[in-house]
Amino acid sequence: MMDVVSPELNSLLPDEIMDTEAIAMEEELPTEHLAAPPQSEPEPPQVPMETELPEIVSLCPTTTSMQMTSTDAQCSTSSGTQLLLAPSGLISGTTTSAKTTGPAVTQNLPKISSVTVPANHQLIINKVSGAPAAVGKSLGAAVLKPEGQKLLVAGLSKTGQPIMLALPHTWNKPATTQSTGDAKAQPTQIKMVTTVGKPVIAFTKKPAVSTAGPMITKLIITKALNNKGLSSPASVAPVVTGRVVTQSTPVTPPRSITFGETISTVPQNTSGNSKVAISPLKSPSKLTVVSVASQSPNSPQKSVTLPLSVALGQQILTVQQSATTSPAKAGTSQSTAQTVKPVQTVGGVGTSQFKTIIPLTTPPNVQQIQVPGSRFHYVRLVTATTGSSTAQSSGSTNTNPSIQPAKPVMMNAAVRMSVPIVSAQTIKQVVPKPLTSAAQVVTTSQTPQRLIMPATHLPQIQPNLTSLPPGTVLAPAHGSGNMGYAVLPAPYVTQIPQPAFVTLTSSSSFSTATPIQTQARLSLNGLSTSEAASRQRKPCNCTRSQCLKLYCDCFANGEFCNNCNCVNCFNNLDHESERLKAIKACLDRNPVAFKPKIGKGKEGESDRRHSKGCNCKKSGCLKNYCECYEAKIMCSSMCKCMGCKNFEESPERKTLMHLADAAEVRVQQQTAAKTKLSSQISDLLTRTTPAITSGGGKLPYTFVTKEVAEATCDCLLEQAEQAELTNQPQAVAERLILEEFGRCLRRIISFAGKAKTDCPINC
DNA sequence: GAGTTTGAAACT
C-alpha cells in the first residue's frame, strides 16, 4: 500500500512545499521588514477565527525580530515546553483539549480565556479578545497589551517561566472580510524568534502572494534550541525549524493549532525534513498540531497550540515526532503511518470525510506551509542539519544568530493528518452525521508523528484545507526518497496496511490521548471505516476525461474510482502523479472546486443552498439536471437559471413534490410489503426447517408425500367405487369416503409417530 | 440499451 507513492510524486507537489530554500528565505526576512505590533492600534472587534489564523509558524534560529513584550520571559523552546498560540478572537473562553492533559495553571488574563500549564511542560493559553487587561504576571510571562494583540504566544522556559507574545491586531483585520475564504487580504507575516531566554517576535506585512483566497497570515516562530539556555540571542543554536501556515475564512469558530516540536538537549540526530500536506477542511473549527518529542529524557517536547475554536467542532492536528537522543545522524527512514482519528464535529452539515497526510519521516520539527495558489495546507517537519546539530553538540557555542535551520535531509517520521470534510455528496444525502466537538489530541511516545484534523468545520483553514478533494490522503512514498506523497482518497486510507495505523501510546504530553488512540482509526465522513467502506458510490462511466476532471463524480468527490465503468481511468493509485496534477489544475481553476456546492446560506435563509447557483435554461430547474433540484433545495438569488420553477410557491414544483411523495410512499409500501413477506417466509422456514431436518419436531404432514397422497386418493377412489357398485346412496357413499379418508389420516399420523420414535434423530 | 437532452466543466 505504501509503495504506491512514486518518487516522482514529490515533484508533483507544489514547489513551495518541496522547496526548502523558499522556506529558508522566508525565515531570512530582513529585519526591517519586521515591524513591531502596533499595540496602540485599536483592537478590532472580535472576528471569527477563520480570518486570523496564523499562516506560518517557523521555528528557527533566526534572530532578527522585535523583542518580545517581556524581555525577561524565558524562551520556552529550550525545555520541551509546548507552546500554544492563540490568536485573539479565535478562542472564546474555551481551552483546548490539551488543557486536560494535566494540572493546569489558569490565568484569568484579559483577552486570555485561560492559560494552562500542565505538568508536562505544555502551556496552553487561550486568549479572548475584547477584554483588555494585563497578562497575569504571576506566570512571569510578558505583559500583553490589551490592544493590538491578536496572537498570544506562550510557553514555558526551561526554568518554567512562561513566555507570552501578543500579535498585533492587524493580524485579525482580514477577518473582517466576509466570504468563504475568498477574501483577499494582505498577508501578515509574524516572525517570532526565541532564543534561550530571549524570545523575540516580529510582525511583517508582506504583499499578498496568493493568487486568490483568504488573507494569509504568517506566523514564524524562530527559536534556538539550546539546552544551555544562552542568555544572549547571539548565541543561538538552531535546532528546530517549524512552520505553521494556516488560513482562515470569515465567520468561523475559533480553532486551535497545537504545534509541537522536539527539542533535544543533545545534538539533533534527526536531520530530516518531512512535509505534510494538510488536506483541505470543509469547515474545521479547531486545528491542533501536537508534536511529541521522543521519549528520550534529553528530548523534551514542545508544542505550540493555536486554539481556534471549540464550540462547533474542533479540528486537531497532531504531530508526533521522535527525536533520537543518539548523536548519530538518523539515516534510516522510518515511515510509520499513524492512526488518524477523525475528530467529531458538532453541528456539522453532514458527514465528513477525512484527509490524511502521511509524511515520510519523523523530523523533530514541524512546519506548516501555506502554498499560495495551490491552496494546499502543508506541514513541514524540518530537522536541523548537521551544522546546527554540531553547534548544539558543542554546547550551544554557536553564536551566529543568522544560522538558518538546516535543510531537511532525512525524513524519519510518519505523520498522518486526517481532515474530515463535508462532501457535496454527503449533503445530497441530507443525512447529516453529527460529530462530536471534542478535540482530540493523539500523542505518541515513539517516533511516529501524527497530525489530526478535526472533523468539523474549520472555516478558517477552509480556503486551504478544503481545496483538496475530500478524503485526500497524502501518504509517504515508500522508499521513494526523502519525501513522497500520494494523494489518496479517503476510502483508501482504510486500505493502508495496518502498520500504517500504528497505535499511539502516549506517555508524555497528553494524558487524554489514550482514549483517542484507541479509536485512532481514521473514519470517513463521520462514519466508521467499515461504514465508510460500505458506502457505495455510484460508479462513473467516464470515457474521455480519464476520471481526472470534475465531470467525474468520483474525482469530484475526492475518491478513487472503484468498481466503475470508466474507460482509461487515471483516478487510481496507479496514476498518482496525473491525479495530483489534475487536482492542482482543478484548484487552479477553482480554489473551491472540491468544496461542497451546497452549503449554508446566509442567516435567515435556508440552511442549504447552492453556493454558486444553477444556470439552467430548459429544465425549469425541475429536473435532476439542475443541481439545486438534485440537491432538493430551492433555487436562490445565486442562481442564473431561466424559467425557473424551483421556488417555494411554484405549482409545478408542488406537483412534482406531491408526485414524488406519492411515489415515495408507494415505494415505501412496496418495500414494507416485501419486507413483511420476506419476514414471513423466513419465519416459516425457520419454523419448518428444524422439524424437517432435526427430526425432533417432525410433523405428520411432512409424511404426506406425493406417494402417500396418491395412495390416499386411491383408497378414497376405491371406497367410492365400492359404494357405487353396491348402489349406496350418495350420502352414504360420501360418508364411507370420508371415513376412509379418516382412516388414511390416522395411518399417516400413526406412521409419522412411529417413524419419529424409531428414528428420533435425523429422520 | 441506444439515442437525445441537459447543464456543468473546460476551453478559447
Place this chain on the structure above:
DNA sequence: CAGTTTCAAACTC
C-alpha cells in the same frame, strides 16, 4: 468575462 466546446449524467424511447 463571454462564448464555445466537451463531457457525463439525466432523460426518453
